[in-house]
Amino acid sequence: MATSLRLYNTLTRSKDAFVPIDPLNVRLYVCGPTVYDYAHIGNARPIIVFDLLFRLLRHVYGTKAVTYVRNITDVDDKINARAARDYPELPHNEAIRVVTAKTEEQFHADIRALGVLMPEDVNEEGQPPRFVEPRATEHIDEMRMIIERLIARGAAYVAEDHVLFSVSAMGRLPNVPQYGAFSKRSLDELLSGARVDVAPYKRDPMDFVLWKPSGPQDPAWASPAGIATPGRPGWHIECSAMAWRHLVQAFETRLTCADPAEREVFDIHGGGIDLVFPHHENEIAQSCCAFDTTRMANVWMHNGFLQVEGEKMSKSLGNFFTIHDLLQDWPGEVLRFNMLRTHYRQPIDWTVKGLEESERTLDRWYELVGRAEAAFLSDLVVEALADDLNTPKMLAELHALDGRGAHEELGANLRALGFLLEGADAWKARRQAALSVDPAQVEALIVARKEARASKNWPESDRIRDQLAAMNVVVKDNKDGTTTWEVAR
Ligand SMILES: Nc1ncnc2c1ncn2[C@@H]1O[C@H](COP(=O)(O)OP(=O)(O)OP(=O)(O)O)[C@@H](O)[C@H]1O
Ligand SMILES: [Zn+2]
Numbered sequence: 001m002a003t004s005l006r007l008y009n010t011l012t013r014s015k016d017a018f019v020p021i022d023p024l025n026v027r028l029y030v031c032g033p034t035v036y037d038y039a040h041i042g043n044a045r046p047i048i049v050f051d052l053l054f055r056l057l058r059h060v061y062g063t064k065a066v067t068y069v070r071n072i073t074d075v076d077d078k079i080n081a082r083a084a085r086d087y088p089e090l091p092h093n094e095a096i097r098v099v100t101a102k103t104e105e106q107f108h109a110d111i112r113a114l115g116v117l118m119p120e121d122v123n124e125e126g127q128p129p130r131f132v133e134p135r136a137t138e139h140i141d142e143m144r145m146i147i148e149r150l151i152a153r154g155a156a157y158v159a160e161d162h163v164l165f166s167v168s169a170m171g172r173l174p175n176v177p178q179y180g181a182f183s184k185r186s187l188d189e190l191l192s193g194a195r196v197d198v199a200p201y202k203r204d205p206m207d208f209v210l211w212k213p214s215g216p217q218d219p220a221w222a223s224p225a226g227i228a229t230p231g232r233p234g235w236h237i238e239c240s241a242m243a244w245r246h247l248v249q250a251f252e253t254r255l256t257c258a259d260p261a262e263r264e265v266f267d268i269h270g271g272g273i274d275l276v277f278p279h280h281e282n283e284i285a286q287s288c289c290a291f292d293t294t295r296m297a298n299v300w301m302h303n304g305f306l307q308v309e310g311e312k313m314s315k316s317l318g319n320f321f322t323i324h325d326l327l328q329d330w331p332g333e334v335l336r337f338n339m340l341r342t343h344y345r346q347p348i349d350w351t352v353k354g355l356e357e358s359e360r361t362l363d364r365w366y367e368l369v370g371r372a373e374a375a376f377l378s379d380l381v382v383e384a385l386a387d388d389l390n391t392p393k394m395l396a397e398l399h400a401l402d403g404r405g406a407h408e409e410l411g412a413n414l415r416a417l418g419f420l421l422e423g424a425d426a427w428k429a430r431r432q433a434a435l436s437v438d439p440a441q442v443e444a445l446i447v448a449r450k451e452a453r454a455s456k457n458w459p460e461s462d463r464i465r466d467q468l469a470a471m472n473v474v475v476k477d478n479k480d481g482t483t484t485w486e487v488a489r
Contacts, residue, residue: 003060005386007268008345010276010300011182015388018299020267026057026066027247027266029297031239031275032133034073035103036082040320041335041350042272042306042313044114048336049303049344049389050270051116051418054131056385059377059416063122068131069246071239072107074100075136075232080218092217110323113332115418128250134242136233137219142241142249143233144224146290147210151225155289159201161213161229165285167206176288179206182300183277193278208282209234236282243269243296244287261293269297273304274312303344313350321350331430333419334359340391363431365414368402371423372411381413437487442473446483449475 005018020026030050033039050070057066079099080092087095112118119131147163150156155169167179167190180190194205213229214220220230233241247266264287271280280300287296305312308319326335338358342348377385378401384393394417401410414420422430432439445464452461468475474488 003382003386005056005060006388007299007301008388009298010280010302011295011298013184016299018267020061021262021265021298023061024065025251026061026268027251028054028057028066028068028268028270029239029243029247029266030068030070030269031271031279032071032073033107034076034078034235035100035107036076036079037103037315038322038324039107039110040313040315040322041326042320044111044323044335045306045339045344045348046270046272046303047111047116048114048339050301052340052385052389052391053268053270053301054117055416055418056382056389058122059382060386064127064130066130067128067247067251069243070131070133071242072104072133072135073235073238074104075219075238076235077218084217093219096219106324110327113327114323115333115336115421117418132246134246136238136242139238139241139245140221140233142245143211143237144222146237146241146244146286147224149290150210150286153289153292155285156210157203158225158227159203161223161227161231162201162209163211163223163225163227164202164207165210165282165289166203167208167285168204170285170289173289173292175292175294177284177294179285180281182284183281185277185281208236208278210237210286236279237286239279239283240286240290240296243283244291248291264291264293265295266297268299268301270301270303273302276300276302304347306339306348306350308350310349330355330359331362331427333362333421336418337362341395343392344389359431362419362427365398365402365410366420366424366427368407369411369414369420369424372408372415372420374408374412375415376412377416378409378413381417432487437471437473442468442471442485446475446485450483 006015007018008015028050030046033043054066054068079096083092083095083099087098090098108118117131119129119133122131123129147156150165151158151163153173154166155173156163156165170176170179180187190206198205211224211227211231211233213223213227213231219232221232223229223231243266244264248264252263269280284296288294307313311317311319313320323335334355338354339348341354341358378397380397381394384390384397387393398410398413401413411420445468449461449464449468452464465475468485472488473485475483475485477483
Protein backbone atom coordinates (compact mmCIF):
# COMPACT_ATOMS: atom_id res chain seq x y z
CA MET A 1 0.00 0.00 0.00
CA ALA A 2 1.54 3.27 -1.12
CA THR A 3 2.00 6.17 1.27
CA SER A 4 -1.05 8.41 1.11
CA LEU A 5 -0.32 12.01 0.28
CA ARG A 6 -2.30 14.97 1.49
CA LEU A 7 -2.01 18.13 -0.56
CA TYR A 8 -3.48 21.57 -0.08
CA ASN A 9 -5.70 22.27 -3.07
CA THR A 10 -6.44 25.87 -4.08
CA LEU A 11 -9.54 24.56 -5.86
CA THR A 12 -11.15 23.26 -2.65
CA ARG A 13 -9.26 25.51 -0.23
CA SER A 14 -8.48 22.47 1.91
CA LYS A 15 -5.84 19.83 2.46
CA ASP A 16 -7.23 16.71 0.79
CA ALA A 17 -6.10 13.12 0.32
CA PHE A 18 -4.46 12.88 -3.09
CA VAL A 19 -6.05 10.31 -5.39
CA PRO A 20 -4.37 10.05 -8.80
CA ILE A 21 -6.56 9.59 -11.87
CA ASP A 22 -4.20 6.83 -12.98
CA PRO A 23 -1.72 5.66 -10.32
CA LEU A 24 0.41 4.21 -13.12
CA ASN A 25 0.86 7.68 -14.54
CA VAL A 26 0.56 10.64 -12.15
CA ARG A 27 0.62 13.84 -14.21
CA LEU A 28 1.99 17.19 -13.06
CA TYR A 29 2.16 20.55 -14.88
CA VAL A 30 4.02 23.61 -13.59
CA CYS A 31 4.08 27.05 -15.23
CA GLY A 32 7.67 27.77 -16.16
CA PRO A 33 9.57 30.98 -16.84
CA THR A 34 9.19 33.58 -19.54
CA VAL A 35 12.70 33.68 -20.91
CA TYR A 36 14.01 37.19 -21.44
CA ASP A 37 16.19 37.89 -18.40
CA TYR A 38 18.02 36.26 -15.50
CA ALA A 39 15.63 34.50 -13.12
CA HIS A 40 15.51 35.90 -9.59
CA ILE A 41 15.55 33.80 -6.43
CA GLY A 42 11.76 34.24 -6.07
CA ASN A 43 11.36 32.49 -9.43
CA ALA A 44 13.47 29.63 -8.03
CA ARG A 45 10.88 28.90 -5.36
CA PRO A 46 8.34 27.09 -7.58
CA ILE A 47 11.21 25.31 -9.35
CA ILE A 48 12.58 23.92 -6.07
CA VAL A 49 9.18 23.21 -4.46
CA PHE A 50 7.82 21.29 -7.45
CA ASP A 51 11.13 19.48 -7.92
CA LEU A 52 10.62 18.15 -4.42
CA LEU A 53 7.03 17.17 -5.21
CA PHE A 54 8.26 15.38 -8.36
CA ARG A 55 10.83 13.46 -6.28
CA LEU A 56 8.17 12.55 -3.71
CA LEU A 57 5.68 11.36 -6.35
CA ARG A 58 8.42 9.25 -7.95
CA HIS A 59 9.19 7.74 -4.58
CA VAL A 60 5.56 6.94 -3.80
CA TYR A 61 4.25 5.85 -7.23
CA GLY A 62 7.46 4.70 -8.93
CA THR A 63 9.93 6.43 -11.21
CA LYS A 64 8.10 5.24 -14.31
CA ALA A 65 4.69 6.33 -12.99
CA VAL A 66 5.04 10.13 -12.93
CA THR A 67 5.05 12.61 -15.82
CA TYR A 68 6.25 16.13 -15.11
CA VAL A 69 5.77 19.00 -17.57
CA ARG A 70 7.36 22.38 -16.91
CA ASN A 71 7.09 24.73 -19.85
CA ILE A 72 9.24 27.50 -21.23
CA THR A 73 7.36 30.58 -22.40
CA ASP A 74 9.38 31.73 -25.40
CA VAL A 75 6.75 33.91 -27.03
CA ASP A 76 5.68 36.97 -25.09
CA ASP A 77 5.67 40.70 -25.68
CA LYS A 78 8.24 41.19 -22.90
CA ILE A 79 10.65 39.04 -24.95
CA ASN A 80 10.01 41.13 -28.08
CA ALA A 81 10.69 44.35 -26.20
CA ARG A 82 13.94 42.99 -24.75
CA ALA A 83 15.11 41.74 -28.16
CA ALA A 84 14.50 45.15 -29.73
CA ARG A 85 16.33 46.90 -26.90
CA ASP A 86 19.38 44.64 -26.75
CA TYR A 87 19.90 43.69 -30.40
CA PRO A 88 18.68 46.61 -32.52
CA GLU A 89 21.20 45.69 -35.23
CA LEU A 90 19.79 42.17 -35.76
CA PRO A 91 16.68 41.24 -37.76
CA HIS A 92 13.96 41.12 -35.11
CA ASN A 93 13.18 37.39 -35.33
CA GLU A 94 16.84 36.56 -34.97
CA ALA A 95 17.15 38.94 -32.02
CA ILE A 96 14.24 37.13 -30.34
CA ARG A 97 15.91 33.77 -30.93
CA VAL A 98 19.16 35.05 -29.43
CA VAL A 99 17.37 36.40 -26.33
CA THR A 100 15.35 33.24 -25.69
CA ALA A 101 18.23 30.82 -26.37
CA LYS A 102 20.61 32.76 -24.15
CA THR A 103 18.11 33.15 -21.31
CA GLU A 104 17.07 29.53 -21.47
CA GLU A 105 20.66 28.35 -21.26
CA GLN A 106 21.25 30.66 -18.30
CA PHE A 107 18.08 29.42 -16.60
CA HIS A 108 19.15 25.80 -16.97
CA ALA A 109 22.62 26.47 -15.60
CA ASP A 110 21.13 28.38 -12.64
CA ILE A 111 18.57 25.78 -11.63
CA ARG A 112 20.92 22.86 -12.15
CA ALA A 113 23.10 24.42 -9.45
CA LEU A 114 20.04 24.38 -7.17
CA GLY A 115 19.99 20.59 -7.26
CA VAL A 116 16.78 20.18 -9.24
CA LEU A 117 16.25 17.17 -11.50
CA MET A 118 16.52 17.92 -15.19
CA PRO A 119 14.91 16.04 -18.09
CA GLU A 120 18.24 14.42 -18.95
CA ASP A 121 18.50 13.06 -15.39
CA VAL A 122 15.24 11.12 -15.55
CA ASN A 123 14.38 10.35 -19.17
CA GLU A 124 15.51 7.01 -20.53
CA GLU A 125 16.04 6.01 -24.10
CA GLY A 126 13.22 4.00 -25.61
CA GLN A 127 10.85 4.95 -22.75
CA PRO A 128 8.14 7.63 -22.80
CA PRO A 129 9.64 10.86 -21.43
CA ARG A 130 8.97 11.41 -17.71
CA PHE A 131 10.02 15.03 -17.70
CA VAL A 132 9.05 17.23 -20.63
CA GLU A 133 10.10 20.85 -21.01
CA PRO A 134 7.96 22.11 -23.88
CA ARG A 135 8.44 25.48 -25.57
CA ALA A 136 5.42 27.57 -26.48
CA THR A 137 6.70 28.25 -30.03
CA GLU A 138 6.59 24.49 -30.69
CA HIS A 139 2.88 24.26 -29.80
CA ILE A 140 1.22 26.86 -31.98
CA ASP A 141 -0.82 24.13 -33.74
CA GLU A 142 -2.35 22.99 -30.45
CA MET A 143 -3.12 26.60 -29.49
CA ARG A 144 -4.90 27.15 -32.82
CA MET A 145 -6.83 23.90 -32.32
CA ILE A 146 -8.05 24.95 -28.85
CA ILE A 147 -8.97 28.41 -30.13
CA GLU A 148 -10.97 26.89 -33.02
CA ARG A 149 -12.81 24.63 -30.57
CA LEU A 150 -13.62 27.60 -28.33
CA ILE A 151 -15.03 29.51 -31.28
CA ALA A 152 -17.04 26.46 -32.39
CA ARG A 153 -18.52 26.12 -28.91
CA GLY A 154 -19.38 29.81 -28.77
CA ALA A 155 -16.90 30.61 -26.00
CA ALA A 156 -14.67 32.82 -28.14
CA TYR A 157 -15.15 35.39 -30.92
CA VAL A 158 -13.11 37.18 -33.56
CA ALA A 159 -12.85 40.98 -33.49
CA GLU A 160 -10.41 43.17 -35.43
CA ASP A 161 -8.08 40.23 -36.12
CA HIS A 162 -8.02 39.27 -32.44
CA VAL A 163 -9.62 36.20 -30.91
CA LEU A 164 -11.13 36.87 -27.50
CA PHE A 165 -12.41 34.54 -24.85
CA SER A 166 -15.97 35.45 -23.92
CA VAL A 167 -16.52 35.30 -20.17
CA SER A 168 -20.29 35.78 -20.48
CA ALA A 169 -20.57 32.98 -23.07
CA MET A 170 -18.77 30.68 -20.67
CA GLY A 171 -21.55 31.34 -18.18
CA ARG A 172 -24.06 29.90 -20.64
CA LEU A 173 -22.21 26.61 -21.27
CA PRO A 174 -23.38 23.63 -19.24
CA ASN A 175 -20.84 21.49 -17.30
CA VAL A 176 -18.04 24.04 -17.15
CA PRO A 177 -17.25 25.97 -13.94
CA GLN A 178 -18.23 29.59 -13.30
CA TYR A 179 -15.62 32.13 -14.36
CA GLY A 180 -14.08 33.52 -11.14
CA ALA A 181 -15.01 30.46 -9.05
CA PHE A 182 -11.42 29.24 -8.90
CA SER A 183 -9.89 32.48 -7.64
CA LYS A 184 -13.06 33.23 -5.64
CA ARG A 185 -13.52 36.65 -7.18
CA SER A 186 -16.81 38.39 -7.34
CA LEU A 187 -18.10 39.93 -10.55
CA ASP A 188 -17.30 43.39 -9.13
CA GLU A 189 -13.69 42.50 -8.44
CA LEU A 190 -13.35 40.87 -11.85
CA LEU A 191 -14.77 43.94 -13.54
CA SER A 192 -12.63 46.46 -11.70
CA GLY A 193 -9.52 44.42 -12.61
CA ALA A 194 -10.62 44.09 -16.22
CA ARG A 195 -11.24 47.83 -16.68
CA VAL A 196 -7.49 48.39 -16.61
CA ASP A 197 -7.30 46.43 -19.80
CA VAL A 198 -10.14 48.00 -21.81
CA ALA A 199 -9.77 47.65 -25.55
CA PRO A 200 -12.11 48.66 -28.38
CA TYR A 201 -12.25 45.13 -29.81
CA LYS A 202 -13.56 43.58 -26.56
CA ARG A 203 -17.30 42.99 -26.23
CA ASP A 204 -16.90 42.94 -22.48
CA PRO A 205 -13.99 44.33 -20.43
CA MET A 206 -13.56 40.92 -18.73
CA ASP A 207 -12.87 39.10 -22.02
CA PHE A 208 -9.25 38.17 -22.51
CA VAL A 209 -7.02 37.71 -25.54
CA LEU A 210 -6.41 34.24 -27.00
CA TRP A 211 -4.75 35.44 -30.19
CA LYS A 212 -3.65 38.83 -31.48
CA PRO A 213 -2.43 40.21 -34.80
CA SER A 214 1.32 40.73 -35.19
CA GLY A 215 2.88 43.91 -36.46
CA PRO A 216 5.97 43.83 -38.70
CA GLN A 217 8.19 43.77 -35.58
CA ASP A 218 6.46 40.83 -33.87
CA PRO A 219 6.92 37.08 -34.27
CA ALA A 220 4.02 35.81 -36.37
CA TRP A 221 2.24 32.59 -37.30
CA ALA A 222 -0.75 31.81 -39.52
CA SER A 223 -3.84 32.83 -37.56
CA PRO A 224 -6.78 30.59 -36.64
CA ALA A 225 -10.43 31.20 -37.53
CA GLY A 226 -9.72 32.38 -41.07
CA ILE A 227 -8.06 35.60 -39.90
CA ALA A 228 -5.84 36.72 -42.79
CA THR A 229 -3.33 38.73 -40.76
CA PRO A 230 -0.61 36.56 -39.17
CA GLY A 231 -0.61 36.72 -35.39
CA ARG A 232 0.68 35.37 -32.09
CA PRO A 233 -0.89 33.75 -29.03
CA GLY A 234 -1.79 35.29 -25.69
CA TRP A 235 0.05 33.95 -22.64
CA HIS A 236 -2.77 31.92 -21.04
CA ILE A 237 -3.55 29.79 -24.10
CA GLU A 238 0.08 28.62 -24.20
CA CYS A 239 -0.25 26.64 -20.97
CA SER A 240 -3.64 25.17 -21.86
CA ALA A 241 -2.10 23.90 -25.11
CA MET A 242 1.14 22.51 -23.66
CA ALA A 243 -0.57 20.83 -20.70
CA TRP A 244 -3.14 19.21 -23.03
CA ARG A 245 -0.52 18.04 -25.53
CA HIS A 246 1.83 16.43 -23.03
CA LEU A 247 -0.46 15.32 -20.22
CA VAL A 248 -3.70 14.45 -22.01
CA GLN A 249 -3.20 13.80 -25.71
CA ALA A 250 0.13 12.02 -25.25
CA PHE A 251 -1.56 9.34 -23.13
CA GLU A 252 -4.99 9.13 -24.71
CA THR A 253 -4.65 5.52 -25.80
CA ARG A 254 -2.69 4.34 -22.80
CA LEU A 255 -4.68 6.05 -20.10
CA THR A 256 -6.69 3.70 -17.93
CA CYS A 257 -8.99 6.10 -16.14
CA ALA A 258 -12.19 4.70 -14.76
CA ASP A 259 -14.27 7.82 -15.26
CA PRO A 260 -14.53 8.96 -18.93
CA ALA A 261 -15.26 12.49 -17.68
CA GLU A 262 -11.66 12.55 -16.49
CA ARG A 263 -10.13 11.82 -19.89
CA GLU A 264 -9.20 15.47 -20.46
CA VAL A 265 -8.19 16.10 -16.87
CA PHE A 266 -4.74 15.70 -15.32
CA ASP A 267 -3.70 15.44 -11.68
CA ILE A 268 -1.75 18.43 -10.39
CA HIS A 269 -1.18 21.94 -11.69
CA GLY A 270 1.33 24.18 -9.91
CA GLY A 271 2.82 27.66 -9.87
CA GLY A 272 3.33 30.73 -7.71
CA ILE A 273 0.38 32.21 -5.80
CA ASP A 274 0.39 35.27 -8.10
CA LEU A 275 -0.71 33.00 -10.96
CA VAL A 276 -4.09 32.12 -9.38
CA PHE A 277 -5.64 35.13 -11.08
CA PRO A 278 -5.78 35.77 -13.93
CA HIS A 279 -3.45 33.12 -15.37
CA HIS A 280 -4.87 29.95 -13.82
CA GLU A 281 -8.46 31.20 -13.83
CA ASN A 282 -8.03 31.74 -17.58
CA GLU A 283 -6.28 28.42 -18.21
CA ILE A 284 -9.23 26.70 -16.52
CA ALA A 285 -11.75 28.72 -18.55
CA GLN A 286 -10.02 27.83 -21.83
CA SER A 287 -9.42 24.15 -21.17
CA CYS A 288 -12.80 23.41 -19.61
CA CYS A 289 -14.74 25.20 -22.38
CA ALA A 290 -12.66 23.68 -25.20
CA PHE A 291 -12.87 20.10 -23.89
CA ASP A 292 -16.24 20.29 -22.14
CA THR A 293 -14.99 19.35 -18.69
CA THR A 294 -15.72 20.49 -15.17
CA ARG A 295 -12.02 20.64 -14.30
CA MET A 296 -8.68 21.15 -16.00
CA ALA A 297 -6.65 19.56 -13.19
CA ASN A 298 -7.82 17.93 -9.96
CA VAL A 299 -5.33 19.59 -7.62
CA TRP A 300 -3.96 23.14 -7.85
CA MET A 301 -0.89 23.92 -5.77
CA HIS A 302 0.56 27.39 -5.26
CA ASN A 303 3.74 28.44 -3.53
CA GLY A 304 3.81 31.59 -1.42
CA PHE A 305 6.03 34.55 -2.12
CA LEU A 306 9.64 34.96 -1.38
CA GLN A 307 9.84 38.43 0.12
CA VAL A 308 12.34 41.13 0.84
CA GLU A 309 11.42 43.34 3.77
CA GLY A 310 7.80 42.25 3.63
CA GLU A 311 7.34 42.77 -0.11
CA LYS A 312 7.15 40.25 -2.94
CA MET A 313 10.48 39.99 -4.69
CA SER A 314 9.76 40.88 -8.30
CA LYS A 315 11.36 42.18 -11.42
CA SER A 316 8.91 45.05 -11.64
CA LEU A 317 9.68 46.27 -8.09
CA GLY A 318 13.42 45.98 -8.68
CA ASN A 319 14.00 44.44 -5.21
CA PHE A 320 15.42 41.20 -6.54
CA PHE A 321 18.60 39.14 -6.46
CA THR A 322 19.20 36.92 -9.45
CA ILE A 323 20.01 33.26 -8.89
CA HIS A 324 23.08 33.89 -11.01
CA ASP A 325 24.39 36.62 -8.66
CA LEU A 326 23.62 34.67 -5.50
CA LEU A 327 25.53 31.70 -6.90
CA GLN A 328 28.67 33.85 -6.97
CA ASP A 329 28.54 33.99 -3.16
CA TRP A 330 26.69 30.85 -2.09
CA PRO A 331 26.68 27.24 -3.23
CA GLY A 332 23.37 26.35 -4.91
CA GLU A 333 22.68 23.81 -2.16
CA VAL A 334 22.63 26.58 0.43
CA LEU A 335 19.98 28.41 -1.59
CA ARG A 336 17.98 25.18 -1.92
CA PHE A 337 18.30 24.41 1.80
CA ASN A 338 17.31 27.92 2.82
CA MET A 339 14.25 27.74 0.57
CA LEU A 340 13.07 24.49 2.13
CA ARG A 341 13.33 25.72 5.72
CA THR A 342 9.97 27.43 5.21
CA HIS A 343 6.79 25.57 4.28
CA TYR A 344 6.05 26.24 0.61
CA ARG A 345 2.75 28.03 1.23
CA GLN A 346 4.18 30.50 3.77
CA PRO A 347 5.96 33.68 2.75
CA ILE A 348 9.76 33.47 3.08
CA ASP A 349 11.78 36.44 4.19
CA TRP A 350 15.06 36.04 2.34
CA THR A 351 17.92 37.05 4.63
CA VAL A 352 21.69 36.66 4.79
CA LYS A 353 21.25 35.31 8.31
CA GLY A 354 19.06 32.50 6.97
CA LEU A 355 21.66 31.69 4.32
CA GLU A 356 24.45 31.62 6.90
CA GLU A 357 22.50 29.24 9.12
CA SER A 358 21.73 27.02 6.14
CA GLU A 359 25.37 26.98 5.16
CA ARG A 360 26.48 26.06 8.68
CA THR A 361 24.13 23.07 8.72
CA LEU A 362 25.36 21.89 5.33
CA ASP A 363 29.00 22.40 6.43
CA ARG A 364 28.33 20.11 9.33
CA TRP A 365 26.57 17.48 7.23
CA TYR A 366 29.26 17.50 4.55
CA GLU A 367 31.79 17.00 7.32
CA LEU A 368 29.78 14.11 8.82
CA VAL A 369 28.81 12.23 5.69
CA GLY A 370 31.29 13.31 3.04
CA ARG A 371 29.85 11.95 -0.15
CA ALA A 372 26.98 9.51 0.30
CA GLU A 373 26.86 6.70 -2.24
CA ALA A 374 23.30 5.49 -1.71
CA ALA A 375 20.21 7.65 -2.17
CA PHE A 376 16.94 6.79 -0.48
CA LEU A 377 14.23 8.37 1.64
CA SER A 378 13.49 7.18 5.17
CA ASP A 379 9.89 6.57 6.18
CA LEU A 380 9.77 9.51 8.58
CA VAL A 381 11.08 11.86 5.92
CA VAL A 382 8.48 10.59 3.45
CA GLU A 383 5.79 10.97 6.08
CA ALA A 384 6.74 14.61 6.64
CA LEU A 385 6.68 15.33 2.90
CA ALA A 386 3.44 13.41 2.40
CA ASP A 387 1.80 15.95 4.69
CA ASP A 388 1.51 18.74 2.08
CA LEU A 389 5.30 18.91 1.60
CA ASN A 390 6.07 19.75 5.20
CA THR A 391 9.72 20.63 4.66
CA PRO A 392 10.37 22.13 8.12
CA LYS A 393 9.30 18.74 9.51
CA MET A 394 11.46 16.99 6.91
CA LEU A 395 14.49 18.99 8.07
CA ALA A 396 13.69 18.19 11.70
CA GLU A 397 13.78 14.50 10.76
CA LEU A 398 17.18 14.99 9.12
CA HIS A 399 18.46 16.74 12.25
CA ALA A 400 17.13 13.81 14.26
CA LEU A 401 19.19 11.40 12.12
CA ASP A 402 22.23 13.59 12.78
CA GLY A 403 21.42 13.54 16.51
CA ARG A 404 21.21 9.74 16.51
CA GLY A 405 24.51 9.45 14.70
CA ALA A 406 22.84 7.76 11.73
CA HIS A 407 25.24 9.41 9.31
CA GLU A 408 24.84 7.00 6.42
CA GLU A 409 21.07 7.27 6.52
CA LEU A 410 21.34 11.05 6.74
CA GLY A 411 23.60 11.09 3.69
CA ALA A 412 21.28 8.85 1.68
CA ASN A 413 18.29 11.10 2.44
CA LEU A 414 20.23 14.23 1.59
CA ARG A 415 21.23 12.71 -1.75
CA ALA A 416 17.65 11.72 -2.53
CA LEU A 417 16.51 15.27 -1.70
CA GLY A 418 18.95 16.96 -4.08
CA PHE A 419 21.81 17.71 -1.66
CA LEU A 420 25.42 16.52 -1.36
CA LEU A 421 25.99 17.20 -5.02
CA GLU A 422 29.74 17.40 -4.46
CA GLY A 423 32.30 15.68 -2.24
CA ALA A 424 33.28 17.16 1.13
CA ASP A 425 36.68 18.34 -0.16
CA ALA A 426 35.20 20.00 -3.21
CA TRP A 427 32.60 21.64 -0.97
CA LYS A 428 35.24 23.14 1.31
CA ALA A 429 37.50 24.22 -1.53
CA ARG A 430 34.64 25.84 -3.37
CA ARG A 431 33.51 27.68 -0.27
CA GLN A 432 36.93 29.11 0.20
CA ALA A 433 37.28 30.02 -3.46
CA ALA A 434 33.90 31.76 -3.29
CA LEU A 435 35.23 33.83 -0.43
CA SER A 436 38.37 34.64 -2.45
CA VAL A 437 40.61 33.19 0.22
CA ASP A 438 43.63 31.41 -1.14
CA PRO A 439 44.35 28.50 1.25
CA ALA A 440 48.07 28.50 0.30
CA GLN A 441 48.33 32.17 1.23
CA VAL A 442 46.59 31.56 4.55
CA GLU A 443 48.90 28.62 5.35
CA ALA A 444 51.96 30.78 4.49
CA LEU A 445 50.73 33.59 6.77
CA ILE A 446 50.15 31.14 9.60
CA VAL A 447 53.71 29.82 9.24
CA ALA A 448 55.07 33.38 9.19
CA ARG A 449 53.00 34.23 12.28
CA LYS A 450 54.38 31.19 14.09
CA GLU A 451 57.93 32.21 13.24
CA ALA A 452 57.29 35.79 14.37
CA ARG A 453 55.96 34.53 17.66
CA ALA A 454 58.84 32.10 18.12
CA SER A 455 61.27 35.03 17.76
CA LYS A 456 59.04 37.19 20.00
CA ASN A 457 58.45 39.67 17.18
CA TRP A 458 55.05 40.74 18.56
CA PRO A 459 54.37 43.67 16.20
CA GLU A 460 54.90 41.35 13.21
CA SER A 461 52.73 38.60 14.67
CA ASP A 462 49.96 41.17 15.40
CA ARG A 463 50.20 42.52 11.88
CA ILE A 464 49.76 39.04 10.44
CA ARG A 465 46.84 38.37 12.79
CA ASP A 466 45.13 41.55 11.57
CA GLN A 467 45.80 40.65 7.95
CA LEU A 468 44.17 37.24 8.47
CA ALA A 469 41.23 38.85 10.26
CA ALA A 470 40.75 41.21 7.34
CA MET A 471 40.49 38.11 5.13
CA ASN A 472 37.79 36.79 7.48
CA VAL A 473 40.08 33.96 8.54
CA VAL A 474 39.74 32.80 12.14
CA VAL A 475 42.88 31.17 13.50
CA LYS A 476 42.71 28.73 16.37
CA ASP A 477 45.82 27.69 18.32
CA ASN A 478 45.09 24.25 19.68
CA LYS A 479 46.37 22.84 22.96
CA ASP A 480 48.40 20.19 21.13
CA GLY A 481 50.44 22.95 19.47
CA THR A 482 48.78 22.70 16.06
CA THR A 483 47.03 25.64 14.44
CA THR A 484 43.77 25.32 12.51
CA TRP A 485 41.79 27.95 10.66
CA GLU A 486 38.48 28.54 9.02
CA VAL A 487 36.73 31.25 7.10
CA ALA A 488 34.07 33.07 9.08
CA ARG A 489 31.19 34.83 7.40
N1 LIG B 1 8.72 36.55 -5.14
C1 LIG B 1 8.29 35.37 -5.58
N2 LIG B 1 8.15 34.33 -4.73
C2 LIG B 1 7.74 33.12 -5.16
N3 LIG B 1 7.44 32.85 -6.45
C3 LIG B 1 7.56 33.85 -7.35
C4 LIG B 1 7.99 35.15 -6.97
N4 LIG B 1 8.01 35.95 -8.07
C5 LIG B 1 7.64 35.17 -9.11
N5 LIG B 1 7.37 33.91 -8.69
C6 LIG B 1 6.97 32.78 -9.54
O1 LIG B 1 7.97 32.62 -10.53
C7 LIG B 1 7.39 32.19 -11.77
C8 LIG B 1 7.79 33.13 -12.89
O2 LIG B 1 7.24 34.43 -12.62
P1 LIG B 1 7.44 35.73 -13.51
O3 LIG B 1 8.28 35.41 -14.71
O4 LIG B 1 6.10 36.35 -13.71
O5 LIG B 1 8.34 36.65 -12.52
P2 LIG B 1 8.03 38.00 -11.71
O6 LIG B 1 9.26 38.37 -10.98
O7 LIG B 1 6.77 37.82 -10.93
O8 LIG B 1 7.83 39.05 -12.83
P3 LIG B 1 7.16 40.48 -12.68
O9 LIG B 1 7.81 41.20 -11.54
O10 LIG B 1 7.47 41.09 -14.02
O11 LIG B 1 5.71 40.21 -12.43
C9 LIG B 1 5.89 32.09 -11.49
O12 LIG B 1 5.55 30.76 -11.12
C10 LIG B 1 5.69 33.03 -10.32
O13 LIG B 1 4.57 32.69 -9.57
ZN1 LIG C 1 0.72 28.60 -17.04
